[in-house]
Structures are given as structure tokens and as C-alpha cells.
Amino acid sequence: MLENTTEDSSEKTGEGANSSSTAPAGDSRRRRDSQPGLWMQCDGCSRMVYKPRVEEKLNVCPECNFHFEISSADRIRMCIDPGTFEELFTGLIPLDPLGFRAVKAYKDRLVETQRRTGLKDACVVGTGKIERIPVVFGVSDSRFLRGSMGSVVGEKICRGVEHARDHRLPFVFVSGSGGGARMDEGILSLMQMAKTSAALAEFDKRGLLFISVLTNPTMGGAMASFAALGDVVLAEPKALIGFAGPNVIRETIKADIPAGFQTSEFLLEHGFLDRIVNREDLRATIAYFLRMFVPRSS
Numbered sequence: 001m002l003e004n005t006t007e008d009s010s011e012k013t014g015e016g017a018n019s020s021s022t023a024p025a026g027d028s029r030r031r032r033d034s035q036p037g038l039w040m041q042c043d044g045c046s047r048m049v050y051k052p053r054v055e056e057k058l059n060v061c062p063e064c065n066f067h068f069e070i071s072s073a074d075r076i077r078m079c080i081d082p083g084t085f086e087e088l089f090t091g092l093i094p095l096d097p098l099g100f101r102a103v104k105a106y107k108d109r110l111v112e113t114q115r116r117t118g119l120k121d122a123c124v125v126g127t128g129k130i131e132r133i134p135v136v137f138g139v140s141d142s143r144f145l146r147g148s149m150g151s152v153v154g155e156k157i158c159r160g161v162e163h164a165r166d167h168r169l170p171f172v173f174v175s176g177s178g179g180g181a182r183m184d185e186g187i188l189s190l191m192q193m194a195k196t197s198a199a200l201a202e203f204d205k206r207g208l209l210f211i212s213v214l215t216n217p218t219m220g221g222a223m224a225s226f227a228a229l230g231d232v233v234l235a236e237p238k239a240l241i242g243f244a245g246p247n248v249i250r251e252t253i254k255a256d257i258p259a260g261f262q263t264s265e266f267l268l269e270h271g272f273l274d275r276i277v278n279r280e281d282l283r284a285t286i287a288y289f290l291r292m293f294v295p296r297s298s
């Protein structure tokens with residue numbers, strides 16, 4: 001099974017021809033390449049790709065440039081100057097005010113997800129520097145209930161925006177929120193849309209800068225509120241970005257939707273994004289816009 005996988009992917013990627021099965025000193029190398037977990041299927045092009053190569057490219061497919069989801073910790077490492085990130089609002093933890101139960105009880109899903117991810121909820125906010133420019137930086141983590149926005153996520157975003165306002169810092173938020181609003185918290189989750197939007201409107205009145213970065217996927221209540229409100233809106237390539245999913249829209253309006261609908265590329269073409277940025281260029285691009293808009297004190 002593993003042998004097949006390896007050979008199959010060598011053919012498809014073209015990389016294996018000189019890196020695995022036919023290498024002269026091949027036995028040990030082949031054994032290593034055949035280890036479980038070294039190959040993965042790309043969600044973008046469906047090819048089997050060599051995982052270490054994907055990781056080396058910051059979790060981007062070397063074949064089709066599909067950007068895989070990454071953890072909040074990786075995102076912080078990638079965007080923020082080393083050693084400068086200080087997390088804020090770490091005491092906020094989610095509750096289960098409705099005693100909600102779908103297939104599983106919400107409180108059990110929370111405990112299980114917290115244990116699996118090491119996070120208390122789907123969002124991390126803190127202060128840090130990007131190319132030596134101080135910012136308030138936040139990121140939603142799609143591993144935690146699809147990055148959905150419950151009360152804690154909304155509250156952390158608001159407090160982050162307020163912290164940025166009080167210290168006159170730019171606010172940068174990277175959304176990876178396929179879950180939109182977190183329905184397990186019902187109206188309390190939906191309220192976060194208005195709450196985060198109001199905090200950003202207040203922030204905007206002070207003439208401060210919000211850079212919103214959209215990653216795959218950013219949907220639902222997140223996209224219908226704070227994520228769409230950046231002064232500068234950037235996105236990673238080929239990200240799914242929208243409100244309702246394409247199937248829901250198709251069924252609702254009873255019409256076909258255009259090709260490429262709800263992708264970064266479609267949104268850029270229709271004026272909704274300012275720029276599509278490859279992950280390896282993200283930090284430098286955010287810094288470019290920070291330097292453009294933020295007055296330097298020195």
C-alpha cells in the first residue's frame with residue numbers, strides 16, 4: 001500500500017524520479033520515503049505530494065500553490081518577528097450558556113478540542129512586531145471548531161482592537177474561519193458580528209489601520225463582519241472566501257453560480273480584495289502596508 005503510494009506520487013509529482021525509487025543508494029532512502037505520513041494528498045490538485053517538501057514551503061503545495069491550513073502558532077511564527085509576540089487575554093475561556101447539544105454536547109466538543117489543540121478557543125491575540133513595527137496581531141485557528149466565532153473569539157477580537165486603539169497601534173488579523181459564527185452559542189455567537197464590527201468602526205474613526213488577511217477558508221459570520229472590514233484586505237491564493245456555501249446559494253437562488261465564485265482570485269477581480277499574497281511573501285507584504293500607512297515616530 002505504502003509502496004504503491006510512493007511510486008504513484010513519484011510519477012505524478014515528477015520529483016520522485018531522482019529523489020526516491022530510482023536513486024542508486026536507494027534502499028535506505030526508499031525506506032524513509034515510504035514511511036507512513038511522508039506523502040499527503042493535495043486538496044487543490046489531488047496529487048500526492050511529499051510532505052517535507054510541502055512543509056519546507058510553509059505548507060504550500062509545490063505542484064499547484066494550494067495553501068494548506070496552518071495552526072495559529074505557525075502563523076504567528078511566520079508573521080511576527082521572533083521573540084516579540086506576547087499573547088493577551090489568555091484568561092478568556094468559552095462557556096456553554098445554552099447547554100447546546102447537536103450530535104455531541106458542545107461542552108464535550110470544547111473539552112476534546114482544547115485537549116487536541118492546546119488552545120482555549122479558536123483565536124489568539126497579542127502584541128508583537130512585524131519587521132520591527134509594533135502591532136496588535138490576531139489569528140483564528142481552523143483546527144478549533146473550524147475557527148468559528150463564539151463569544152470568546154468575538155471578545156478577543158474586540159479587546160485586541162481596543163488595545164490597538166488605546167496604544168495607537170495597527171491591528172492585523174489573519175482569519176482562518178470556515179465555521180463562521182459558532183451556532184452552538186446561538187444568538188450570543190451572532191452578536192459577535194455586530195460587536196466586532198462596532199469595535200472596528202470606532203477604531204476606524206480614530207484613523208487607525210486594520211489589515212485583514214483572509215485564508216482558506218473564511219466564511220459565514222466571520223466574513224460577514226470583521227474579516228471584510230479591513231482598510232487593506234489581503235488573501236492567500238485559492239482561498240475559499242464567502243458567506244453561505246456555493247450549494248446553499250445555488251439552491252436558494254435557483255441559478256448557476258459563476259466559475260471560480262468565492263475564491264480569492266474571483267474576489268480580487270471583482271474589487272473585494274486589495275491583493276493576493278503567497279504565504280512566503282505575507283510578512284513582507286503586511287510590513288509594506290504598515291510602512292505605507294503608519295506614521296513613523298523616528
Ligand SMILES: [Zn+2]
Nearest residue numbers: 042045061064
Ligand atoms: Zn496541489
